[in-house]
Amino acid sequence: MLDFYNIDSLLTEDERAVRDSVRRFVDERVLPIIGKAYVEGRFPKELVPEMAELGVFGANLPEEYGCAGLNNVAYGLIMQELERGDSGVRSFASVQGALAMYPIYAFGSDEQKTKHLPPMAKGEVIGCFGLTEPDYGSNPSGMITMAKEQKDGTWVLNGSKMWITNGSAANIAVVWAKTNGDPSDKSIRGFVVPTNSKGFKAKDQKGKLSLRASDTSELVFQDVELPADAILPKSGGLKSPLMCLTQARYGISWGAIGAAMACFEEAVEYAKNRVMFDRPIGGFQIQQVRIADMLTEIVKAQLVSLHLGRMKDDGTFTPQQVSLAKRNNVSIATDIAREARRLLGANGILAEYSAMRHMANLESVYTYEGTHDVHSLILGQAVTGLNAFK
Amino acid sequence: MKIAVCIKRTPDSESRFRIAASSTAIDETGLKFDIDDFASYAVEVALQLNEKQGPGEVVVYAVGPDAVQETLRKAMSMGVDRAVQLKTDSVPYDGLAVAKALAAELAGGGYDLVLFGKHAFDTSSGVVGTATAELLGIACVTAATKLDIANGKGTARRELEGAAETVEFSLPAAVTIDEGIARPRYPSLKGIMAAKKKPLETKPAQLGDVRITVKALQLPPDRPAGRIIGEGAAAVPELIRLLQTEAKVL
Numbered sequence: 001m002l003d004f005y006n007i008d009s010l011l012t013e014d015e016r017a018v019r020d021s022v023r024r025f026v027d028e029r030v031l032p033i034i035g036k037a038y039v040e041g042r043f044p045k046e047l048v049p050e051m052a053e054l055g056v057f058g059a060n061l062p063e064e065y066g067c068a069g070l071n072n073v074a075y076g077l078i079m080q081e082l083e084r085g086d087s088g089v090r091s092f093a094s095v096q097g098a099l100a101m102y103p104i105y106a107f108g109s110d111e112q113k114t115k116h117l118p119p120m121a122k123g124e125v126i127g128c129f130g131l132t133e134p135d136y137g138s139n140p141s142g143m144i145t146m147a148k149e150q151k152d153g154t155w156v157l158n159g160s161k162m163w164i165t166n167g168s169a170a171n172i173a174v175v176w177a178k179t180n181g182d183p184s185d186k187s188i189r190g191f192v193v194p195t196n197s198k199g200f201k202a203k204d205q206k207g208k209l210s211l212r213a214s215d216t217s218e219l220v221f222q223d224v225e226l227p228a229d230a231i232l233p234k235s236g237g238l239k240s241p242l243m244c245l246t247q248a249r250y251g252i253s254w255g256a257i258g259a260a261m262a263c264f265e266e267a268v269e270y271a272k273n274r275v276m277f278d279r280p281i282g283g284f285q286i287q288q289v290r291i292a293d294m295l296t297e298i299v300k301a302q303l304v305s306l307h308l309g310r311m312k313d314d315g316t317f318t319p320q321q322v323s324l325a326k327r328n329n330v331s332i333a334t335d336i337a338r339e340a341r342r343l344l345g346a347n348g349i350l351a352e353y354s355a356m357r358h359m360a361n362l363e364s365v366y367t368y369e370g371t372h373d374v375h376s377l378i379l380g381q382a383v384t385g386l387n388a389f390k
Numbered sequence: 391m392k393i394a395v396c397i398k399r400t401p402d403s404e405s406r407f408r409i410a411a412s413s414t415a416i417d418e419t420g421l422k423f424d425i426d427d428f429a430s431y432a433v434e435v436a437l438q439l440n441e442k443q444g445p446g447e448v449v450v451y452a453v454g455p456d457a458v459q460e461t462l463r464k465a466m467s468m469g470v471d472r473a474v475q476l477k478t479d480s481v482p483y484d485g486l487a488v489a490k491a492l493a494a495e496l497a498g499g500g501y502d503l504v505l506f507g508k509h510a511f512d513t514s515s516g517v518v519g520t521a522t523a524e525l526l527g528i529a530c531v532t533a534a535t536k537l538d539i540a541n542g543k544g545t546a547r548r549e550l551e552g553a554a555e556t557v558e559f560s561l562p563a564a565v566t567i568d569e570g571i572a573r574p575r576y577p578s579l580k581g582i583m584a585a586k587k588k589p590l591e592t593k594p595a596q597l598g599d600v601r602i603t604v605k606a607l608q609l610p611p612d613r614p615a616g617r618i619i620g621e622g623a624a625a626v627p628e629l630i631r632l633l634q635t636e637a638k639v640l
Contacts, residue, residue, distance in 0.1 A: 013460055013463070014582050014583065014586065017463070017464065017467060017577060017582045018579055018582055020424075021467075021576045021577045021578070021579070021582065022579075024576060025576050053576075053578060054576050054578055054579060055578045055579030055580050055581075056579065059579050063580070063583070068578075068579035068580045068582075068583055069580075069583055070579060070583065074579075078579075
């Protein structure tokens with residue numbers, strides 16, 4: 001893997017060791033099977049026990065819950081390597097760690113943390129995150145899913161969620177709902193919902209042309225009765241799920257680099273070997289411009305995410321800085337995947353190569369966890385102080 | 391059971407190598423170093439034996455400058471209990487000199503088994519394992535593709551040309567490990583964090599006299615460019631003629 005700017009020298013020995021271990025796993029376990037899984041539209045769930053053994057789930061959460069206790073840069077490097085394999089595989093790990101384990105860690109009681117986090121780190125319990133609804137994507141504050149507290153302190157949940165990664169494979173869903181009939185987003189609370197609860201239905205969303213090696217589901221809750229301790233006691237208001245998204249978006253900013261690196265490496269290899277007009281196409285200026293552009297954007301993205309990770313570890317980063325990294329890195333990765341696909345000519349449309357798979361995947365990554373456009377508006381507001389949403 | 395594994399830090403075999411200006415070594419700029427592949431099989435075998443045999447200790451040794459500490463920690467991140475660096479400014483080419491340093495350290499260590507890679511990727515000499523065994527005065531089995539310990543005795547399988555043999559040996563013993571014996575485990579992320587807290591001892595290496603040094607290192611000559619004689623069956627007679635008269639291989 002080309003390290004043109006010697007960014008390795010900015011990483012510690014353990015950060016490099018973590019990256020190298022996950023890199024080898026992806027090379028040996030993910031890359032040989034992922035093209036076929038993608039074509040079949042199947043999440044390769046046989047990888048879950050090995051990913052758990054490696055320790056990728058919630059890797060930046062503390063050791064007392066069975067997690068690896070890594071810093072955020074090491075965590076980001078894991079996401080980079082997983083997405084070098086496939087965005088669907090990285091999405092699985094992001095959802096399990098940043099969107100299901102993190103809210104339990106951040107907003108859960110000690111009992112909830114001790115009960116849920118260790119089996120989730122081991123991959124024995126799979127989690128998903130239910131925030132987006134069919135009519136409320138970029139505008140989650142409008143959600144209509146509602147939980148009502150009963151006289152005995154238990155809850156009844158009604159509503160539906162959409163575009164839920166891991167939804168049908170999950171054992172528990174972290175569901176965000178308004179409470180007790182209050183339509184304001186201040187009433188939003190998080191609930192840990194066992195997916196075998198009566199009235200809980202998960203349905204696979206079919207016909208995806210992107211993230212095909214990932215399960216995406218619709219969740220329906222019809223009078224789902226939840227015990228009193230299903231609520232995440234420290235969650236409160238829309239801010240809580242948004243904090244989870246900040247965690248996940250941080251990881252995505254790294255993941256997108258991985259997809260871009262895979263496309264770049266593939267394009268360079270192809271350009272050096274593919275002969276047209278009696279010489280390797282890499283010798284033509286038009287391909288060299290493509291390659292130079294890809295390389296430049298990858299290096300810039302690496303530096304952005306690395307510095308963001310250092311700020312996250314120092315506790316000084318802001319959600320707006322995460323927006324910048326997610327927006328930039330996914331956008332450049334999307335462009336790099338498309339240019340790599342073009343450089344590969346007709347071969348570029350085959351599943352045997354990775355460029356078109358990444359290109360299609362990245363359209364989802366561009367859209368989820370805050371669309372590119374929403375992040376533009378977040379940055380616009382951060383700079384001007386003027387809110388485009390209102 | 392107490393097992394020692396002697397490992398070497400070598401460049402990634404998939405690197406593009408250049409010869410250094412001295413023309414007696416490779417240019418290490420930009421090269422990525424890691425535990426040698428054969429040594430990593432030896433570490434895996436030691437860990438598996440230890441898991442099978444019950445509580446014991448696996449200790450990893452390396453001769454070299456401080457850069458080998460990273461490689462020793464890698465072995466500890468796989469599950470090795472502790473590490474010893476036998477410090478030198480550089481790793482001598484002369485395997486016997488290295489073996490003397492290892493034997494001086496291992497003697498009296500109480501090891502039942504001392505494992506090595508069959509040879510290291512960078513020198514392909516295969517001297518250190520056998521020489522260390524000789525210096526320690528213990529049995530030595532080379533290029534094992536299977537290794538078991540039971541009832542105080544070891545058995546190992548070795549691949550021969552067109553056959554395989556199984557040998558039995560007494561303990562303590564040294565065994566050098568061939569590929570195919572076991573797939574080295576991924577250092578788990580928790581293992582990587584735990585390795586930082588495991589003991590890594592640094593001692594001066596008691597190297598023997600260095601009696602062999604590299605005089606010159608050369609890349610193979612460039613292959614001459616290929617030539618297309620023609621296409622299809624019509625080209626065959628000319629191809630045969632050239633293979634007979636020019637290449638002289640027929």
